Amino acid sequence: MEQLNVKNMIADVFNDIAEGIKSGSFKEKVKIGLTTFGSEHGIEEMVKAAELAKSRYNDFEIVLIGPKVEGDFTIVEVKDAEEGHKKMVELLESGQIQGAVTQHFDFPIGVSTVGKVSTPATGRDLILATTTGTTSTNRVEGMVINAISGISVAKSLGIKNPKVGILNIDGARQVERILKELKDKGYGFEFAESLRADGGSVMRGNDLLTATPDVMVCDSLTGNLLVKIFSSFTTGGNYETVGAGYGPGVGEGYTKLVNIVSRASGAPLICEALRYCATCAENKLMEVAKDEFNRANEVGLKDIIAKNTKEKVKTTEEDIKVPPKKVVTYSIAGIDILELEDACKALWKEGIYSESGMGCTGPIVLVNEEEGTKAEEVLSKTGFKS
Template sequence: MDRTKKLIAEAFEDIADGIEKGSFKKRSRIGLTVYGSEHGVEEMIKAAQLAGSKYGDFDIVLIGPKIDCGFESVEVSSAEEGHKKMVSLLEEKKIDGCVTQHFDFPIGVSTVGRIVTPGSGRNMIISTTTGTMATGRVESMVKNSIAGIAVAKSIGIDNPTVGVLNVDGARGTQRALEELQNRGYKINFAQSLRKNGEALMRGNDLLSGTPDVMVCDSLTGNLLIKIFAAYTTGGNYETLGYGYGPGIGENYDKLINIVSRASGAPLICEALKYCAMCAEGKVLRVAKNEFQKAEAAGLEEILKKDKPSKVEEVKVPPKEVVTYAIPGIDILELDNACRVLWEKGIYSESGMGCTGPVILVSSQKGEKAVKILKEAGYK
């Protein structure tokens, strides 16, 4: 019954949107909390003024001190009070979204940022940049991928290309996403500009903006957003990009876009526009639909394969000279991959090549080892 009510509510909302688009386009109302910036209240007001003059297709509501600056405002006395007021305004639907600093999201919600890449000037989504989708690394990155796809679609990228940054957990993430794709969830994988041309992205791809959506863990994403935002200023004043972006979760119901306390007016101006685009594109509904499609394709079953199981002692075969390198195993999976080979009587060691982690075996047993690892799901 609850699901029926939700479907009816969404249908009426769609009808209302259609009526509005037939006569006039509804202007989004985007909040901006004014307290909390390292650069002061004046910088936040300047950001609102920049956005108002540059875009002018959405309304800005300031949440902060009483200032006569031409914008609608809601008076609060502190950053903490500003967050409380922001949440209540969102719940009461008096604003459609809000840009703020240093907001704590629950587990299961991560922010999807957006940068301007220096190599090409392209916009690229970084998924994700703060918060966490799950406590497990691969599970979190897989869900980050879905969140990034949802945000891309909400801002007008109908079939976004997706690349997985080559960090710890990337191979497991890629493998899970490929299985999800094989089961029916559509993913348009990007190809690295490097010679190997695979879906795992390198630093070069970050600079050039190879994929529409770059998937990574949130700590790496957090660093990337900060570096790309402030590499021209020395770090204490962020000018480039769109900030950490909206908090996305499977059932999260508030559009809250994050910027850093070091963010300057030029960046916050773009963060306001990013939030307005997400509001207009109904990003939270799109995200919910994307997660539902992934669930229907077996997301949870796929993720269970990444859960750690009890590790039993395995006898290591006699040591051999190992010169055959097998790439493509995630660094977090090296030990277990070695155990798989030991169980089959093949001596192996873990190592690190110039392109990442490798399993080392004797040259005579290389092909057999690759076959065993493939059968075990490691390649």
């Protein structure tokens, strides 16, 4: 076995020389750590993933962090998962590895992971921003920052002008308003257009299945659920096979490249997670993210978020008298469900009778046909509608 390993190492060296001659450079390969403790499928599954990645890809090296195992890998021996995480961080901070893939990691508040899945309808990759961690305790603020993290990852994967969609969940319309203002003030990116007939940058379930945008913005809990569904919908849920996992943790000022996979992830998925991490390392994701956050801050990111997430109508039931009831057939879309009640109150304050409802594309405010134009003006002026 030892003689075979030496032969393999010599073969790898000659392959590297050949590649260097062909490309005209001898670029040093990035090293990606893989912790092997913690998988529900055992250490053997993690080693199998490393072997699969080694057979498919020859442009990065894998360092196993765990117990001693057979195989042609650099192994950093540790006795358990806890020691493995400590060693992983040590190797990252010392620069001995440039990225790592692991089953669990305690990211600080402000950092969450950007996943990558393969969609069933088209086979296209879809970047999910984000899938684990907490970007902000404020849902809308978190999703806006997730968009910047997703754009950063997309650019590090070679997508020069990524198109961004916002999943149609609570907070989506507020996020859309903030991102539109950010774009108008000079932060360059493009919105995706939903494949549904009414279009728009707020995405439906159909857009998930086809990967309409390059980057789909959502909260981490929703993103986590989506990764699990996309990665294991053919296996019953206990063995994740499709996609590249939950992705790297990204956040303003964060510098460690750590990609997350699940304890239920199988070798095919972990193999692609290693490739994902290596590409992010090669293209210096953390530097790309730093630049993206700097550009967003230069045009007033924090002020725009603060302005759009503060309470717009501070009222009680006693403050505002509901106007006389009218027939309401004029619908106004584009109101976030979290602000629906306050939007109605803003109209009542102006003497416009309104009711909340739910249309086929999301929340709506209903008013009388004769007051439709005025109502839209009021909602735009008070910040409930862009």
